[in-house]
Amino acid sequence: MGGxxxxxxxxxxxxxxxxxxxxxxxAIPCAMHIGAPAEIIVQKGDKVKVGQLIAxxxxxxxxxxxxxxxxxxxxxxxxxxxxxxxxxxxxxTVEGDExxxxxxxxPDIKRNIDDLKPEDIINKVHEAGIxxxxxxxxPTRVKLMVPEGKKADAVLINAVECEPYLTADHRVMxxxxxxxxxxxxxxxxxxxxxRAYIGIEQNKPDAIxxxxxxxxxxxxxxxxxxxxxxxxxxxxxxxxAILGREVPPPPHLPIDVGAVVDNAGTAVAVxxxxxxxxxxxxxxxxxxxxxxxxxxxxxxxxxxxISALIEAVGxxxxxxxxxxxxxxxxxxxxxxxxIPVAKGTSGILMLPKSLAHRGExxxxxxxxxxxxxxxxxxxxxxLSKLAKLKRFDDLEANHITDCISCGCCMFACPSNRPILxxxxxxxxxxxxxxxSRKK
Amino acid sequence: xxNLLTISPSPHAKGKETVSSLMFGVLxxxxxxFLFSLYFFGIGALITTLVSVGFCVLFExxxxxxxxxxxxxxxxxxxxxxxxxxxxxxxxxxxxxxxMIGALVAIGVAKMTFGGLGQNLFNPALVGRVxxxxxxxxxxxxxxxxxxxxxxxxxxxxxxxxxxFMKPRPEIDHSALDAIxxxxxxxxxxxxxxxxxxxxxxxxxxIYMIWRKIITWHIPVSIIATVAIFTSLVWLIDPTMCVxxxxxxxxxxxxxxxxxxxxxxxxxxxSDKGKLIYGVGIGLLTVIIRLxxxxxxxxxFAILLMNAVTPLINKKFKPxxxxxxxxx
Numbered sequence: 058m059g060g061x062x063x064x065x066x067x068x069x070x071x072x073x074x075x076x077x078x079x080x081x082x083x084a085i086p087c088a089m090h091i092g093a094p095a096e097i098i099v100q101k102g103d104k105v106k107v108g109q110l111i112a113x114x115x116x117x118x119x120x121x122x123x124x125x126x127x128x129x130x131x132x133x134x135x136x137x138x139x140x141x142x143x144x145x146x147x148x149x150t151v152e153g154d155e156x157x158x159x160x161x162x163x164p165d166i167k168r169n170i171d172d173l174k175p176e177d178i179i180n181k182v183h184e185a186g187i188x189x190x191x192x193x194x195x196p197t198r199v200k201l202m203v204p205e206g207k208k209a210d211a212v213l214i215n216a217v218e219c220e221p222y223l224t225a226d227h228r229v230m231x232x233x234x235x236x237x238x239x240x241x242x243x244x245x246x247x248x249x250x251x252r253a254y255i256g257i258e259q260n261k262p263d264a265i266x267x268x269x270x271x272x273x274x275x276x277x278x279x280x281x282x283x284x285x286x287x288x289x290x291x292x293x294x295x296x297x298a299i300l301g302r303e304v305p306p307p308p309h310l311p312i313d314v315g316a317v318v319d320n321a322g323t324a325v326a327v328x329x330x331x332x333x334x335x336x337x338x339x340x341x342x343x344x345x346x347x348x349x350x351x352x353x354x355x356x357x358x359x360x361x362x363i364s365a366l367i368e369a370v371g372x373x374x375x376x377x378x379x380x381x382x383x384x385x386x387x388x389x390x391x392x393x394x395x396i397p398v399a400k401g402t403s404g405i406l407m408l409p410k411s412l413a414h415r416g417e418x419x420x421x422x423x424x425x426x427x428x429x430x431x432x433x434x435x436x437x438x439x440l441s442k443l444a445k446l447k448r449f450d451d452l453e454a455n456h457i458t459d460c461i462s463c464g465c466c467m468f469a470c471p472s473n474r475p476i477l478x479x480x481x482x483x484x485x486x487x488x489x490x491x492x493s494r495k496k
Numbered sequence: 497x498x499n500l501l502t503i504s505p506s507p508h509a510k511g512k513e514t515v516s517s518l519m520f521g522v523l524x525x526x527x528x529x530f531l532f533s534l535y536f537f538g539i540g541a542l543i544t545t546l547v548s549v550g551f552c553v554l555f556e557x558x559x560x561x562x563x564x565x566x567x568x569x570x571x572x573x574x575x576x577x578x579x580x581x582x583x584x585x586x587x588x589x590x591x592x593x594x595x596m597i598g599a600l601v602a603i604g605v606a607k608m609t610f611g612g613l614g615q616n617l618f619n620p621a622l623v624g625r626v627x628x629x630x631x632x633x634x635x636x637x638x639x640x641x642x643x644x645x646x647x648x649x650x651x652x653x654x655x656x657x658x659x660x661f662m663k664p665r666p667e668i669d670h671s672a673l674d675a676i677x678x679x680x681x682x683x684x685x686x687x688x689x690x691x692x693x694x695x696x697x698x699x700x701x702x703i704y705m706i707w708r709k710i711i712t713w714h715i716p717v718s719i720i721a722t723v724a725i726f727t728s729l730v731w732l733i734d735p736t737m738c739v740x741x742x743x744x745x746x747x748x749x750x751x752x753x754x755x756x757x758x759x760x761x762x763x764x765x766x767s768d769k770g771k772l773i774y775g776v777g778i779g780l781l782t783v784i785i786r787l788x789x790x791x792x793x794x795x796x797f798a799i800l801l802m803n804a805v806t807p808l809i810n811k812k813f814k815p816x817x818x819x820x821x822x823x824x
Contacts, residue, residue, distance in 0.1 A: 058818065063509050141503075221509060293818065305819040379502045385509040392501045412509070413502050419515055419572065420614040424761040426513070429712070429768075434817040436766060439810075456817055464507030471513045478505050 059432035060286040060294075061465045063386065065260055069224045069345050072353040074232055077369055081151055083126050083360030084136040085111065086144040089399040090188040091195045092118030097147060103130045108157035108336050111147050114183070120196045120400075121186035125338035125358035127155040139382035139389045139396055146397070149360070160335045166235050167332040170242055178247040178331055185330030186400075187337050191215055191226075191290065191320035192383055194401035197327065200317055201247045209248035209317045213299055214241055214255040216264065216321035217283060217290035220384025223404040225341040226321045228354045230257070230264040233325050237268070238275045240328035245277060248317050252277045254299045255321070258285050287386060288432055288463040292318045306459055322403075342366060342398060346407030348374040357398050364394035366405050379413035381406040386464045416473035427466035427476055433459045437466035441476040444483030449490055452483045458491070460484050515613075518761075519573030521710045525701035526580055526756065532684045532694035533588070538646025540588035541690050547592045549579030551599035559608040566612070574613050578602055581621035584691025584752060585796070586628070589640045589652035594632055598624040618803045619763045622796050629796070637792070639687035657687040658747040659792040681746035692752040695745075702755035711759045714771035715778075719754035720745065722779025730787065738787060750782065753795035763803040770806075770813040777802045 088094035095112035105111060105124040112122035128151040135143035156162060183198040203209050214237070218226040230237060241253045255272075257265050259282050269280045281299050283289055292311055293304045295318060302314040311318055319327070322341065329335040338359050345352040350371030357366065363382070367373050373380075381388040382402055427437035435456060443451045457480065466476045533541040556575040560568035570576075582602050586595065602624030610616040629636045640652035658676050680686055684694030692698075705711045727741040744750065749757075758764060758778055765774045778798045785794025 058816070058821075061511060063511075303819045303821050306817060309819070378500065379504075379508060381508055383506075386507045388506060388508065390501070390503045390505075390508065392503050406508075408508060415504060416510065416514070419569070420612065422515055422518075422574075422614045422761045423763075423766065424518065425766040428766045428815055431815070432818065434815045434820075436815065438766065459817065459819075462506070464509075467507050468509060468511050469513075471511075471515045471518050473510070473514075477507065481505065 058434060059430055059465060060288065061430050061468045062285065063221050063287055063468060065285070066221045066347070067224050067227070067260065068222070068347075069343050069352045069354055070227055070261070072224070072228070074228045074341050074354045074356050077355040077357045077361065077365065079126055079151055079154055079358055080361045080365045082131065082148060083151065083358060084146045084148050084362070084395075084397045085122060085125065085360035086136055086138055086146040086397060086399060087112040087122055088144045089122065089194060089359070089401065090120040091193065092116065092120070094145065095119060095122045097133055097145065099130050099147060101130055101132060104128070105130060105149060106155050106157045108160050108338060110336075114186070114196075118196055118199055120188050121184060121336070123186055123336040123338045124149060125360050126151045128152040137393060137396060138399060139391050139402070141389070141391075161333040166239070168239055170239065170246060170332075173243070173246065173331065175247045175249060178243050178327075181331045182247070182327055185326070185336040187323060187326050187330055188400050189320055190322035190326060190340060190400060190403070192387065192401045192403050194399075197319060197323055200319065201244070203248055203312060203317075207312050208315060209250045209312060210252070210315035211250060211300060211317075212241060212244045212248060212253040213295055213316055213318045214253060214321055214324055215290055215292070215295050215318055216255050216257045217295060218261070219258060219287045219290040220386055220388070220404070222345050222406050223343045223384045225343045225354055225403050227261050227264055229322050229325055229341055230261070230268060234267055234271050236325045236328045237321055238271055238278060239332065240324035240326070241278055242275060243327050243331050244317065244319055244324060252279070254278075255280045256283050256289075256295050256299050257281070258283050258289065260285055288461070288465065291432065291461055291463060293461075294432055306456065337400060340398070340400065340402070342402055343404040344370045345404065346374065346377065346409070347412070348376055348409050349407055350374070359400060360397045362395050362397055363391070363405055366398070367394065367407075373407055374409065376409040377407040378410045379408040381408065386468070387462065415475075418474050419472040421472055421474055424471060426469040426471065430465040430469035432463060432465060433461060435459060437476045437480060440483060441474065441479035444479040449483065449487050453487050453490070457484050457487050515572045515574070518710055519577050521708055522577055522705065522756070523573065523580060525704045525710070526584070526691070528697035528700045529584065529691050529694055529752070530580075532697045533584075533690050536642035536646075536684055536693060537588035537640060537690060540640060540645065540649045540652060543592070543649055544586055544588050544590060544595060544690055545580060545583040547595045548583035548586070548599055549576055551596045552576070552579030552582065552603050555600055555603040556608065559604060560612070564608065564612070569613065572613065575603060578607070578620045581756060582624045584756075585621060585625040585689050585749065587636065587639045588690045589645070589648070589650055589654070590635055591650065594628060594635055597631070598628045601627040614762055616762055617807075618800055619757055619760045622757055622800055626796050626800060639689070641687060642685050642693070655687045657792075658743055659688075659786075676743075678742050678746060681743070686747075688747075689749060689752075692749045695751050698751040698755055702751075705755070705759075712768065712771065714768050715759045715764060715775045716754045718772045718775025719758060719779045719782075720750070722776045723750060723783055726780060726783040730783075744783070744786065748786070748793045749795040753782075753799055754778070757795075758799050758802070763806060765806050765809040765813065767810070767813055767815040769815070770809040773809055773813055774802050774806065777805065
């Protein structure tokens, strides 16, 4: 049901992951995840090492934050992030590159997971501050703590990467396949289930082939090639594609149909955290765009300003009129090069003038293309109209809260109508109304 | 540099279709039917189509500019499409003044009074056609004989259409129908409105529109299937009540209506379920009017009646919400 087929433009698919030089200063925000911001535990003037805890999770849905560099805390203050809002952040002046001694920096792959108990894995994941790296940044620990009375029967590894342009997960699969497999085993163990599926879209045949070969040595792990369709990387749609089950409407969660879904990059981070004692302080970022000189995939320290990434690909092309953090379907347009790379930054995309602007909106011709495209079975034309009229009770009755903001409706709209803008506005209001009702 | 960057909410990508690409796609799909019509009706088909398109565009432009005082949206192609569809529903030897009145009713009354593209409740071309059918019954129900009238326009020799023989009435000589071969109906060698005669060309157009994802299969298939099943049932029960269902499927405006008129975006339902209900409704009403009504053809009335029900269908038949499908 639903979905669209944007041109996939994976121009960096063959570019190996290159470590980006450590910048001179980093700004590490303390809210890079869904949930409560972490509480900063360092002070101005403190010396920190790579991998040292600098902000502690507060509350159940929250995540630890570690320094990605060694140096001196220069300042603690606000920094604008990709959302456009400012967040408290730790600014660190880089001095050398001294890693915390407990981190295993050897290139060997550690495979023995037999002595680990599920709690050990979950605790490690929490300590290492791991969050969903596909972009949603939901704390991974919470997903791994299967609620009382529910049972996980399959781990799904989300390696769909259905956003056009992005290739970070694709490269991770090719270059860190073993780590991905062991990370998947760890996730299976943590949620006490014995099968896992790695869902990969068929535009990545090399990754499908490589991981299928590897999976022979990892009982219970199956690679599932998937037909191309956006938004197949949405958690619910991946579950449907692989297990054939539909997660019932909110407040139901994937675990209600026995599924735990984690991103491919997240699985590798879990491996590194548990087996190598390495917290989440760097990630792979695709830096790309149609007219970018040397687009590529980079291993980047969290907190690195986007300007450093743009420099690494040969600067911003002359014709760039839109800069996006993430992919073109759900990414956020940004207007500053000082925005730091965060745990959920999967890509930086530079769009030329021809792709940067929306078309002039025209009248709705009631063609129903938004209805056909909506992967949630909603009626975007109606919801946007109701949101415009601020009819919040009707919006709720028409399930606005099911909307995953994937953008298929606007992609499909021949009249260039700002459907999703209205829907996001309506959804925000309705969610607030629902929350206030509970109080 | 950063001051030049555009900020807007996601998505930052857009599919290729626009209103005009869709409208011109439909026009492309109408080309085969138009070519067949030119072959059979010649100069009359050309003049009637040009007159209809010309007046539709002119009225849309005049009304938008001088009455509604908005920017005329001629480039979106919808007025052109209305003009072509109106012409396709007229006999090819019709007086141009009648065409002009039809265009005025279609664009002026059925479309612009409601607020223009996207706002109208009824299919404009069909409102125009039905207005003319009621106002000029004589001119609207005499059709030129195909081929022999290629070079005649207003002076064309007229004849009956298969629809005239299809009423289940004793005074009608059904044997006249035997002279018409279904293969002629498929190719369009029969009397009828300008664009409705060549079943094959209309089907090709329909397949093209489904392939290009301009329309979905739901509306045409449900209409055609309903008419096929309903007429077959009546025919099997009592052959004097109803002629061979093949004549019902290939004759009259059924295919033109099912493929091009009923699928009009603005006036048809949004969800797949709704489209099926709408199609079944049109099929049922068409057969009822054809067999028991006083007009020989019921397609236009059936579509307009179901247009009126469309808002209710949209309200009642929603798409299936994700998570509510029964799964394993």
